[in-house]
Amino acid sequence: MSTETNHQAVVSARGVRVEFGAVKALDGIDLAILPGEAIGLVGHNGAGKSTIVNVINGGLLPHQGTISYGGVDGAGGITTARANGVRCVFQELSLCPNLTIVENTRVMHAGLKGFGWRKRALSLIHAKLDEIFPGNHIDCAATVGELSIAERQMVEIAITFAAVTDAPKLVILDEPTSSLDAGLAEQLLAHVRHFVTSGGAVLLISHILGEILSTSSRIVVMKDGRAVTSRPASEFSVHSLVEAMGSVVKERTRGGDKTQKDAPYTIDRPPSAGSQIGFKARSGEIIGLAGLGGHGQTDMLLNLFRDRSGNWLPGYGDAIAFVAGDRALNGTFPLWSILKNLSIGSLPHLSRLAAIDTGRERTLGADWKERMEIRTPDMGNPILSLSGGNQQKVLFARALATKADIVLMDDPMRGVDIGTKQEVYAILRSEAAAGRTFIWYSTEMDEICLCDRVYVFRDGAIVAELTGDEIEEKNVLASSFSGEAA
Ligand SMILES: Nc1ncnc2c1ncn2[C@@H]1O[C@H](COP(=O)(O)OP(=O)(O)OP(=O)(O)O)[C@@H](O)[C@H]1O
Numbered sequence: 001m002s003t004e005t006n007h008q009a010v011v012s013a014r015g016v017r018v019e020f021g022a023v024k025a026l027d028g029i030d031l032a033i034l035p036g037e038a039i040g041l042v043g044h045n046g047a048g049k050s051t052i053v054n055v056i057n058g059g060l061l062p063h064q065g066t067i068s069y070g071g072v073d074g075a076g077g078i079t080t081a082r083a084n085g086v087r088c089v090f091q092e093l094s095l096c097p098n099l100t101i102v103e104n105t106r107v108m109h110a111g112l113k114g115f116g117w118r119k120r121a122l123s124l125i126h127a128k129l130d131e132i133f134p135g136n137h138i139d140c141a142a143t144v145g146e147l148s149i150a151e152r153q154m155v156e157i158a159i160t161f162a163a164v165t166d167a168p169k170l171v172i173l174d175e176p177t178s179s180l181d182a183g184l185a186e187q188l189l190a191h192v193r194h195f196v197t198s199g200g201a202v203l204l205i206s207h208i209l210g211e212i213l214s215t216s217s218r219i220v221v222m223k224d225g226r227a228v229t230s231r232p233a234s235e236f237s238v239h240s241l242v243e244a245m246g247s248v249v250k251e252r253t254r255g256g257d258k259t260q261k262d263a264p265y266t267i268d269r270p271p272s273a274g275s276q277i278g279f280k281a282r283s284g285e286i287i288g289l290a291g292l293g294g295h296g297q298t299d300m301l302l303n304l305f306r307d308r309s310g311n312w313l314p315g316y317g318d319a320i321a322f323v324a325g326d327r328a329l330n331g332t333f334p335l336w337s338i339l340k341n342l343s344i345g346s347l348p349h350l351s352r353l354a355a356i357d358t359g360r361e362r363t364l365g366a367d368w369k370e371r372m373e374i375r376t377p378d379m380g381n382p383i384l385s386l387s388g389g390n391q392q393k394v395l396f397a398r399a400l401a402t403k404a405d406i407v408l409m410d411d412p413m414r415g416v417d418i419g420t421k422q423e424v425y426a427i428l429r430s431e432a433a434a435g436r437t438f439i440w441y442s443t444e445m446d447e448i449c450l451c452d453r454v455y456v457f458r459d460g461a462i463v464a465e466l467t468g469d470e471i472e473e474k475n476v477l478a479s480s481f482s483g484e485a486a
Contacts, residue, residue, distance in 0.1 A: 011084075017062060017225075022377050031220060035169065035200070036199055038217050039204065039216060041204065042207070043223055045416065048226075057088045058082070061077065070084060088171075100144070109159075125155070126140050138155065170201040171201075175205055175206055175414070177206065177211060179411070182477075272462070275462050275463065288455070289442070305320060322409075341394050344398065362379075374394060392414060406436070449471055454467075457480075
């Protein structure tokens with residue numbers, strides 16, 4: 001890749017190295033982004049994508065190498081980056097949960113000051129949300145803590161694109177659609193294309209390769225802290241992109257053999273108010289919960305084993321495991337090590353004479369580190385030293401390492417790279433064949449299509465049940481919007 005200074009570039013990183021102890025997060029990367037470019041940045045979990053974002057954003061000073069904005073040396077951190085029009089939507093959303101949307105808008109836009117700033121902030125953010133996500137129903141007076149993760153993501157995106165005194169020149173989007181359903185994701189990507197056509201630059205990081213291919217003008221592939229490929233997006237297909245990332249494309253399989261289809265239901269719930277269809281699941285089935293985001297899928301997961309008063313139904317004991325999607329809110333224990341975050345779900349099986357058998361705990365850690373390819377030199381390191389996708393792998397491992405018969409999954413693949421996803425799909429399939437039931441809310445259509453049976457949700461109720469070959473994007477979408485069974 002070129003290392004010469006590019007005066008036209010909104011940002012140019014040259015020979016950048018960043019190390020965290022023994023880990024070389026960036027190993028001499030070069031990356032220049034021009035106005036009007038949409039760069040798709042892809043790579044395995046832990047490849048260094050968020051770290052280069054932090055360097056460009058001024059939050060992290062490189063240990064070696066330089067960063068410049070418009071050809072001018074960028075030493076000066078976040079203030080210099082921001083003054084040069086660099087804005088970032090982080091993977092771990094950064095809004096203050098105890099402030100309202102309007103107040104968060106003020107925090108990010110210092111220009112909103114003086115008499116009447118609330119009114120101006122309200123109309124700014126309201127207009128931006130409507131421009132990017134037409135038809136949204138977000139109340140801008142709401143406190144951020146009351147919003148769903150998808151709504152928080154939408155608000156953070158709108159705040160980032162909003163302009164008070166100076167318009168953004170480069171918007172970095174680190175997995176911006178990870179919590180958005182297909183419709184909202186498409187609205188965002190359409191906005192990105194429009195922003196780029198009008199001269200803005202975007203750095204888009206995503207593990208959803210379809211959106212990288214449909215939105216980027218150039219694609220940069222990162223591997224182990226380096227940019228190994230940089231070519232026009234038109235030269236890639238999903239297949240070649242996966243290969244460039246060092247993974248192998250595998251055949252998609254749906255399971256569900258005949259025996260399972262004839263087996264009795266082990267979970268059988270009556271239809272909820274407003275629905276004709278109840279929820280059923282057999283041992284060994286992978287059940288998908290589909291539909292537009294926020295239409296009751298997560299509530300259903302959380303309440304499936306509770307009575308009307310919210311108490312746990314008797315008899316399930318340690319039969320249920322849960323994989324959180326919002327890992328910061330209800331997934332990771334941020335002050336604990338990777339190993340403790342993993343083993344917490346299996347303590348009854350790791351204990352002897354009321355004490356944890358640390359040898360067995362370490363073996364469990366080593367086993368899942370290998371199976372999930374958790375990228376760390378030491379499972380005793382803090383969980384927050386892992387990249388986002390690797391943290392998500394730990395949550396998966398925590399659930400799968402238990403002896404639970406039923407695994408509830410709340411859109412859990414966010415940020416997991418394509419190679420690992422394929423490994424996880426294979427593990428789910430083999431665990432299901434051994435009798436485990438998976439109930440899987442996913443905002444990714446590819447994942448819904450891997451399920452044996454799918455319930456489509458709308459307005460908090462199940463509106464359609466699809467099985468076998470009926471599980472297709474067009475049927476899921478038809479049911480999501482019209483509520484009629486396909
Ligand atoms: N604060 C930190 N302390 C220690 N190691 C870190 C820290 N931040 C990142 N790392 C390590 O640096 C490497 C690069 O991480 P980074 O978050 O940039 O990866 P990524 O490509 O964004 O991954 P993902 O797709 O999972 O988000 C990883 O090995 C990660 O564990």
